[in-house]
Amino acid sequence: MTDKHQQRMAAKKAVMDAKIAKATEERGILILMKGNGKGKSSSAFGTMARSLGHGKRCAVVQFLKGREETGELKFFRDHPMVDWHVMGDGFTWETQNKEQDIATAQKAWETARPYLSNPAYDLLIFDEMSYMFKYHYLDVEPVVEALQQRPKHQNVIITGRTMATPLQEIADTISSVEDERHAFRLGVKAQAGIEF
Amino acid sequence: MTDKHQQRMAAKKAVMDAKIAKATEERGILILMKGNGKGKSSSAFGTMARSLGHGKRCAVVQFLKGREETGELKFFRDHPMVDWHVMGDGFTWETQNKEQDIATAQKAWETARPYLSNPAYDLLIFDEMSYMFKYHYLDVEPVVEALQQRPKHQNVIITGRTMATPLQEIADTISSVEDERHAFRLGVKAQAGIEF
Numbered sequence: 540m541t542d543k544h545q546q547r548m549a550a551k552k553a554v555m556d557a558k559i560a561k562a563t564e565e566r567g568i569l570i571l572m573k574g575n576g577k578g579k580s581s582s583a584f585g586t587m588a589r590s591l592g593h594g595k596r597c598a599v600v601q602f603l604k605g606r607e608e609t610g611e612l613k614f615f616r617d618h619p620m621v622d623w624h625v626m627g628d629g630f631t632w633e634t635q636n637k638e639q640d641i642a643t644a645q646k647a648w649e650t651a652r653p654y655l656s657n658p659a660y661d662l663l664i665f666d667e668m669s670y671m672f673k674y675h676y677l678d679v680e681p682v683v684e685a686l687q688q689r690p691k692h693q694n695v696i697i698t699g700r701t702m703a704t705p706l707q708e709i710a711d712t713i714s715s716v717e718d719e720r721h722a723f724r725l726g727v728k729a730q731a732g733i734e735f
Numbered sequence: 736m737t738d739k740h741q742q743r744m745a746a747k748k749a750v751m752d753a754k755i756a757k758a759t760e761e762r763g764i765l766i767l768m769k770g771n772g773k774g775k776s777s778s779a780f781g782t783m784a785r786s787l788g789h790g791k792r793c794a795v796v797q798f799l800k801g802r803e804e805t806g807e808l809k810f811f812r813d814h815p816m817v818d819w820h821v822m823g824d825g826f827t828w829e830t831q832n833k834e835q836d837i838a839t840a841q842k843a844w845e846t847a848r849p850y851l852s853n854p855a856y857d858l859l860i861f862d863e864m865s866y867m868f869k870y871h872y873l874d875v876e877p878v879v880e881a882l883q884q885r886p887k888h889q890n891v892i893i894t895g896r897t898m899a900t901p902l903q904e905i906a907d908t909i910s911s912v913e914d915e916r917h918a919f920r921l922g923v924k925a926q927a928g929i930e931f
Contacts, residue, residue, distance in 0.1 A: 548831040561922060568918040568929065572774055576910035577766070581781030582774035585807070588784055589777060590928035592806030610788030611781070635744040661928060694929055711918035714772035722764040722907035726757060732786035732857060733764065733890055 567661075567693040568711035569686060571702050573669065576716035579698040583664045584611050586696060591620055595661035598622040600651040602644065603667040609735045622660075624650050627667075644676035658690040669699025669706075679703045763857075763889040764907035765882060767898050769865065772912035775894040779860045780807050782892060787816055791857035794818040796847040798840065799863040805931045818856075820846050823863075840872035854886040865895025865902075875899045 570586075572579040587597050597620060604627040616623045626647035628634050648671070654663050671677035683705045686695060697706060707713060729735065766782075768775040783793050793816060800823040812819045822843035824830045844867070850859050867873040879901045882891060893902060903909060925931065 544833045545831045552829065552831070558919075559925075562919050562924050564921075564923045565926070566923060568923055570773070570918075570929075574913070576912075577908055578768055578774065578778035578782075578910045578912065581785060582778035582912075583781065584784050585777030585779065585781030586774075586929060588780050588810045589806035589931070592808065592810030593927040595928045610785035612788065614784045614788030633748065635741045635748070637740045694926075710916060711921055711923060712773055713915040714774045715913040715915050716772075716774065716778075717770070717911040717913060719909040719911050720906060722766075723754075723758050725760075725907055727760045727762060727764055727907060728758050729755075730761070730890075731789040732791045733766075733782060735785070 566691050567689070567695070569706075569709060570694070570696045570712045570714070571706060571710045572696060572698040572714055572716065573700060573702045574714075574716035574718070575700055576718035577721060578716050579700075580611075580666050582714075582716075583666060583696040583698050584615070587615070587621070587662060587664060590662045590694075591618065594620070596620045596659055597662040597664070598624075598654045598660050599664045599666060600624045600647055600654075600668075601626060601666040602647045602671055603627040610732055622654075626650060640674070641676045644671045647671075648677055648682070652685055655685045655689040655693070655695075658693070660693060663693065663695045665695065665697045667699050668697050669702050672703040672706075673699075673701050679705045682706070683709060762887050763885070763891070765902075765905060766890070766892045766908045766910070767902060767906045768892060768894045768910055768912065769896060769898045770910075770912035770914070771896055772914035773917060774912050775896075776807075776862050778910075778912075779862060779892040779894050780811070783811070783817070783858060783860060786858045786890075787814065790816070792816045792855055793858040793860070794820075794850045794856050795860045795862060796820045796843055796850075796864075797822060797862040798843045798867055799823040806928055818850075822846060836870070837872045840867045843867070844873055844878070848881055851881045851885040851889070851891075854889070856889060859889065859891045861891065861893045863895050864893050865898050868899040868902075869895075869897050875901045878902070879905060 572582050590597055604625050615621050627643050651665055654660050672679045768778050786793055800821050811817050823839050850856050868875045
């Protein structure tokens with residue numbers, strides 16, 4: 540019994556080792572976290588914690604601002620290796636003003652763009668950026684171009700429900716977070732530390 | 736044009752506000768992060784950063800240990816509000832020893848269990864725990880029972896590819912992270928700050 544287990548696992552290890560041996564290219568990647576489920580932005584911030592643990596320099600640009608003081612803002616903003624920019628005036632149904640939303644989106648992109656030509660930054664997070672394309676507040680082409688010209692080692696994570704096709708075409712990793720159940724629909728109130 | 740936009744957004748806001756008004760229950764939730772895509776554990780750690788930003792006390796038990804020094808371990812382990820336990824001897828195909836894996840799983844559960852009766856902890860993360868059930872290293876029933884009896888305000892996040900059905904039955908939020916693309920398959924080597 541144990542021998543069979545050992546043999547199966549040894550075979551699995553050989554397969555895994557061969558796969559790992561084939562992945563040799565060293566470069567930064569573009570990660571898209573999309574889908575309607577909970578966990579896209581928190582995944583980006585968890586990856587940032589991971590990068591900070593290895594001494595990497597990071598920048599966050601939040602394209603939509605929902606609440607004044609999120610837990611992630613409070614937690615990360617004073618870290619010496621983190622730049623954190625909260626842009627946006629809230630969700631589009633809060634402002635109800637398209638011109639204002641477009642101006643804010645443009646300002647957020649002007650904040651984000653210089654990081655894509657700054658090799659001092661190892662990880663960039665453009666949080667909720669995908670809505671800018673969905674609502675046509677930003678053109679995707681200049682963003683694709685800037686992403687393609689960024690420093691080779693730089694990693695970028697973009698989050699948001701629906702992703703513009705040109706971003707999906709150039710992405711290295713795409714995870715789609717599917718909502719199978721959400722406490723909110725069970726009547727549980729959004730709470731500090733979990734939803735914001 | 737602008738008026739139409741304003742009207743549409745005002746209607747959307749009314750729908751959102753009504754939904755928010757209906758979610759009034761205040762309690763901790765059980766979140767499952769499952770699926771084969773990248774971002775499950777990092778989502779849990781991002782949520783932990785969010786909780787820490789609000790001054791919440793957290794504990795992490797990692798049921799599988801892949802590498803010696805992950806970025807998340809380095810980043811969080813010295814935080815005064817975090818307990819961090821790395822259990823496990825690596826993946827099953829690394830140990831190739833079923834008895835050892837079972838003993839390690841049991842020890843990890845004995846480490847995790849007391850937190851579920853300790854109201855001082857607001858957020859618990861049982862990282863990669865789902866493998867323990869998949870490989871029959873742990874029974875799921877005692878885990879379900881302990882989860883159901885935990886302090887009312889306590890949030891728990893369990894991560895792992897496949898989730899045991901009894902856990903899905905009692906979960907409040909389930910996100911399934913689907914792998915649409917992964918840099919690893921494009922030949923990009925796993926890198927510090929992104930994969931570990």
